[in-house]
Amino acid sequence: MSVVAEAASAHAKPAAAALPIVALDRVSRDFVQPQGIADRLAGLFGAVRAELRVRAVADVSFAIAEGEVVGLVGESGCGKSTLGRIVAGLLPPSAGRVLYRGVDVEALPPEGRRAYALGVQMVFQDPAASLNPRMRVAEIVGEAPRVHGLVPRTQSDAHVDEMLRRVGLDAGLKRRYPHQFSGGQRQRIGIARALAVRPQFIVCDEAVAALDVSIQAQVLNLFVRLREEFGLTYLFISHDLGVVEHVSDRVLVMYLGRVVEEAPTDELFAAPNHPYTQALLHEVPRIDTGRRLYRGIAGEIPSPLAPPPGCHFHPRCPHAMPICRTESPPLIEIAPGRRSACHLNAAA
Amino acid sequence: MGDWLPAGGRGTMSDVPTLRVENLTTHFETRAGVVKAVDGVSFSVWRGRVLGLVGESGSGKTVTGFSILGLVDPPGRIVGGRILFQGEDLLAMPPARLQAIRGARIAMIFQDPMMTLNPVLRIETQMVETVLAHEAVDRETARQRARDALGTVGIPSPDERLRAYPHQFSGGMRQRVAIAIALLNRPDLIIADEPTTALDVTIQGQILFEVQKLCRERDLALIWITHDLAVVSGLADELCVMYAGRIVESGPVEEVLTRPLHPYTIGLIGSVPSRNRRGEPLRQIPGMTPPLLHLPPGCAFRTRCPRVLGDCASEIPLLPAGVGRTVRCIHTDVMVPA
Numbered sequence: 001m002s003v004v005a006e007a008a009s010a011h012a013k014p015a016a017a018a019l020p021i022v023a024l025d026r027v028s029r030d031f032v033q034p035q036g037i038a039d040r041l042a043g044l045f046g047a048v049r050a051e052l053r054v055r056a057v058a059d060v061s062f063a064i065a066e067g068e069v070v071g072l073v074g075e076s077g078c079g080k081s082t083l084g085r086i087v088a089g090l091l092p093p094s095a096g097r098v099l100y101r102g103v104d105v106e107a108l109p110p111e112g113r114r115a116y117a118l119g120v121q122m123v124f125q126d127p128a129a130s131l132n133p134r135m136r137v138a139e140i141v142g143e144a145p146r147v148h149g150l151v152p153r154t155q156s157d158a159h160v161d162e163m164l165r166r167v168g169l170d171a172g173l174k175r176r177y178p179h180q181f182s183g184g185q186r187q188r189i190g191i192a193r194a195l196a197v198r199p200q201f202i203v204c205d206e207a208v209a210a211l212d213v214s215i216q217a218q219v220l221n222l223f224v225r226l227r228e229e230f231g232l233t234y235l236f237i238s239h240d241l242g243v244v245e246h247v248s249d250r251v252l253v254m255y256l257g258r259v260v261e262e263a264p265t266d267e268l269f270a271a272p273n274h275p276y277t278q279a280l281l282h283e284v285p286r287i288d289t290g291r292r293l294y295r296g297i298a299g300e301i302p303s304p305l306a307p308p309p310g311c312h313f314h315p316r317c318p319h320a321m322p323i324c325r326t327e328s329p330p331l332i333e334i335a336p337g338r339r340s341a342c343h344l345n346a347a348a
Numbered sequence: 349m350g351d352w353l354p355a356g357g358r359g360t361m362s363d364v365p366t367l368r369v370e371n372l373t374t375h376f377e378t379r380a381g382v383v384k385a386v387d388g389v390s391f392s393v394w395r396g397r398v399l400g401l402v403g404e405s406g407s408g409k410t411v412t413g414f415s416i417l418g419l420v421d422p423p424g425r426i427v428g429g430r431i432l433f434q435g436e437d438l439l440a441m442p443p444a445r446l447q448a449i450r451g452a453r454i455a456m457i458f459q460d461p462m463m464t465l466n467p468v469l470r471i472e473t474q475m476v477e478t479v480l481a482h483e484a485v486d487r488e489t490a491r492q493r494a495r496d497a498l499g500t501v502g503i504p505s506p507d508e509r510l511r512a513y514p515h516q517f518s519g520g521m522r523q524r525v526a527i528a529i530a531l532l533n534r535p536d537l538i539i540a541d542e543p544t545t546a547l548d549v550t551i552q553g554q555i556l557f558e559v560q561k562l563c564r565e566r567d568l569a570l571i572w573i574t575h576d577l578a579v580v581s582g583l584a585d586e587l588c589v590m591y592a593g594r595i596v597e598s599g600p601v602e603e604v605l606t607r608p609l610h611p612y613t614i615g616l617i618g619s620v621p622s623r624n625r626r627g628e629p630l631r632q633i634p635g636m637t638p639p640l641l642h643l644p645p646g647c648a649f650r651t652r653c654p655r656v657l658g659d660c661a662s663e664i665p666l667l668p669a670g671v672g673r674t675v676r677c678i679h680t681d682v683m684v685p686a
Binding site: 239247279 | 404405518519520521548549550551552553554556557560575576577578579581582583605615616617618619620621629630631632633636637
């Protein structure tokens with residue numbers, strides 16, 4: 001709990017010194033491959049087979065204050081989507097607690113549970129896969145507020161029109177099906193669906209990754225505008241550092257299930273502390289740097305099935321020391337509002 | 349230009365280009381009408397140089413690459429133009445001759461390496477086959493060459509990895525194998541279609557590093573097709589920006605990116621989130637790419653253009669705009685509001 005309290009006090013603005021909207025306290029999530037028939041039969045005959053266990057998220061704590069935009073970056077398989085789903089309440093953690101406005105979501109009364117479920121919404125990467133192809137847009141956007149009784153049936157139509165207008169879609173198109181829209185428009189429908197239940201917090205999981213650059217800019221601008229109009233809080237998950245840098249106030253960097261660095265956006269991009277963050281920032285092609293020699297960090301991302309012992313990054317790290325191979329570095333505060341998990345900080 | 353380029357060894361613009369595409373036109377004749385996927389595209393690429401072909405979905409950049417190798421399937425058809433490879437027209441060539449060039453002198457790297465790799469054959473089998481298809485050497489020589497190619501693209505312990513199947517490689521490693529296969533017959537030209545788009549940032553960095561090195565050391569001509577201006581800015585020498593099947597702007601990469609002339613290029617660059625404009629709204633291009641079946645007459649961009657005037661509805665040619673630069677816009681003197 002102490003970590004969460006610290007994080008919360010460090011980042012909450014004085015005016016909103018209230019509880020963080022969502023906080024994670026030492027959250028882990030494992031995925032275990034269920035035993036198939038063959039394995040169970042083999043088990044009957046005494047063969048013992050190690051179960052396949054992936055720790056997608058390992059011991060993660062952080063807090064998100066009201067009105068904040070937190071970016072979450074990492075490469076494929078680092079657990080950022082799993083973390084996003086845990087924050088949105090779509091996936092329970094295997095260990096640890098998720099707190100919604102200071103209360104453990106497991107202990108919430110039914111009314112509070114509902115407030116959490118509606119208050120935290122999610123926008124997904126692939127709008128084609130996250131919209132029911134057999135439902136009309138009016139139904140996709142209007143269903144949840146009607147079912148939850150947020151909008152009287154008579155005003156349902158007006159509510160849908162209003163939501164579509166807010167995301168920049170023509171309300172006259174609401175009788176259409178998702179396949180009749182372009183990728184950017186479909187993503188807008190997904191955003192309208194999330195907004196329709198009046199959330200305070202939206203988890204955006206690679207919400208602009210599938211879009212062309214010019215359309216991506218339109219949708220990013222929409223996210224920024226909606227944040228102002230509705231006073232929203234975002235957890236913005238992306239592999240694209242440029243996008244995260246543009247929208248976030250604060251950034252979390254994940255590597256193989258662990259948060260390795262956390263810092264205000266400006267500080268992170270100006271002076272990354274963790275060697276992984278440094279490597280990641282160096283690799284990002286930038287339009288404003290001009291011709292340059294690419295260097296490439298050595299090695300591959302290890303399999304999450306068999307992560308290296310100690311610091312997960314040590315096999316690729318240019319600064320690896322003996323201690324890095326045996327001991328996992330804790331995520332400690334290195335400056336006000338900044339945390340990093342690297343033994344170099346202790347050595348310095 | 350960076351100091352990483354050795355002065356010698358690189359082709360100069362005065363040479364005969366490795367590839368010269370002239371007025372290439374590829375149409376798809378569908379039931380709904382003729383889709384002009386590539387509509388009069390011309391460019392050249394010299395040895396030792398990288399040409400970036402940039403555009404968004406549906407701009408015709410991939411079809412351009414496929415047309416060069418003759419990979420366009422019906423209902424698609426190349427209806428006009430010339431593709432001169434070292435002076436020889438690929439479109440006028442007998443099929444046997446084309447077959448000898450394709451995969452040997454010209455190689456292609458696809459976005460998805462599994463388009464190159466057969467999932468049920470060992471890497472070794474596939475690589476040896478590629479060598480033997482073009483050259484009468486014995487198996488052992490072919491195998492040696494395959495092993496060397498894997499080493500060149502930075503695959504550790506190439507001898508063991510030759511015995512592996514594609515599914516035993518990670519995405520980045522598979523893309524390296526695809527690049528190694530492209531290199532096997534020592535091509536003069538490689539066409540790379542979004543080869544790093546599906547990869548993680550750190551792996552993309554590794555691949556770009558290998559590609560830069562190869563282009564430098566082997567004096568290859570490279571066409572890099574992508575939607576990502578940032579990748580091209582660090583890699584390419586020349587840049588062609590495509591929109592709705594046409595090149596709308598071309599020139600040396602630094603010049604185009606620092607002083608873009610076409611409103612689409614300006615909009616595209618403004619759309620890229622960058623540290624200079626953090627927190628401010630991104631400049632966005634209004635609207636979306638018009639469907640290729642219903643392109644407006646004249647400039648295809650005019651429905652989204654901030655500087656549109658009445659004469660934009662007439663046919664706009666690609667106009668010269670300074671040394672080595674062209675632009676398909678007749679109002680470049682009009683300022684685009686930032």
